[in-house]
Amino acid sequence: MINFIISIQYVFYSLNLKVINSLHYFTNFFTLKILILLHISTTRVLELIEFLMTSSRSPKDYRETKVKGQG
Structure with a gap:
């Protein structure tokens, strides 16, 4: 009887491990x-910050350049 209980516990333990592993995989x-x-x-934000730091042009100039570039 004790062996039977131990084997049932082992089966549940291994099933729990499989469930935990699959959940772990999905969360990863x-x-x-x-x-x-x-x-x-963050890369886009850093590029935007870098652009704003390095550009000495006013927003108006930037808008004009953008419109010219599209045309």
Whole structure:
């Protein structure tokens, strides 16, 4: 009887491990996606900050250049 209980506990334990591992995999996947999105957004923000720091032009000049570039 004790062996039977131990084997049932072992089965539940291994099932729990499988569930935990799959959940861990999915959370890692979502964490990776979130990190990639954060990296992309921070890169864009840094580029914008760099542009604003290095450009000595006024916003009006920037708008005119942008319109000329599109035409």
